Amino acid sequence: MKLCKLSDIVGYEKLARPAMTSDYRELLAAGTVLKPEYVAKLEQLGITEVLIDDTKLKPEEVQILKDDVEDLFKEKVRSVIERHVYSNTAELEELSKTADRIISSILDNNEVIEQIYDIKERSADIYEHSISVCAIAILMAAKLKRDKTEMHNIGVACLFHDIGLRYLDFKYDNQMIEDLSERELIEYRKHPAYAFSALEDETWISKESKLMILQHHERLDGSGYPLHVKSPGICSQIIEVADAFDEMICGIGCTRSRVYEAVEYLKIFRGTKFSDEIVDVLLDFTAVYPAGSLVLLNTGEIGVVVKQNKQFPERPVLRIVKDKDGRTVDDEKIYDLLDERTAYIEKVIM
Helix, strand or coil: CEEEEHHHCCCCCEECCCEECCCCCEEECCCCECCHHHHHHHHHCCCCEEEECCCCCCCCCCCCCCHHHHHHHHHHHHHHHHHHHHHCCCCCCHHHHHHHHHHHHHHCCCCCCCCCECCCCCCCCHHHHHHHHHHHHHHHHHHCCCCHHHHHHHHHHHHHCCHHHHHCCCCCECCCHHHCCHHHHHHHCCHHHHHHHHHCCCCCCCHHHHHHHHHCCCCCCCCCCCCCCCCCCHHHHHHHHHHHHHHHHHCECCCCCCHHHHHHHHHHCECCCECHHHHHHHHHHECCCCCCCEEEECCCCEEEEEECCCCCCCCCEEEEEECCCCCECCCCCEEECCCCCCCCEEEECC
């Protein structure tokens, strides 16, 4: 992987990471071959540098759900919920089976409990968000040794938790809800209740799942909404933490954050807004700097995260792509931050 200025692109190189705007809007996907017209368009949009696949040591990305599997589930959720919203069909029960398939996809991996996962920031999409929250929450539930019935209820609740957002007629992505008008803020904070009401009379979904949907924005200190409940059940608390984390990295009801910023947020409110035990479980398997991240070190060097160090998610393995003077490093220079004790990551560049 090599960081290249657009002006140095010869043509038809392959992107190693998506080309994105400063607000995380994806312009070109990873793997895209850079045709001249693509380069010209990126320049027009103010993109100056991209990461190119140069066949050297590549990031070892570890995902909870593989991209093709996640896309399949996302389209299923999208098609069922959109048909429900627009024509009030009786197909919602299908997603109960989808939740079980997601659970099986995760738990069938024998190494699932021991991995550190690269969960990446992205643009807001409530269907992708629902799948991601489901995957994160199920993994947390597994590590907390919740039983199969609880996992099923958690999975179903995650897939439906934001269905209430489908009834809002204003923009809420990539902005703080506190910046909404008073009317919009009141409506936004009703979306868990809207979701609960939409499913209240459904007999196939458990009352436990319905309660989790209603409580997914509650907080232990009573600062949540819509009911200001201070003591939600443990399954609701699992969804609260998974949802708060994923909302931050995709920008639903807030401005988008980097993963390390979302991690810091959970650490700050660990034990106040959120259960300390549940936050610790999520942080235990979340890579602070996902594989493929371009980062600046305190040494002035720039590196690409290529691998995670288990038990030390804040000190990954890097391949240096620029030296402290800003010159491109063409040879293979690897830093394992467990060994390079005086070096640390100052910020994420890309």
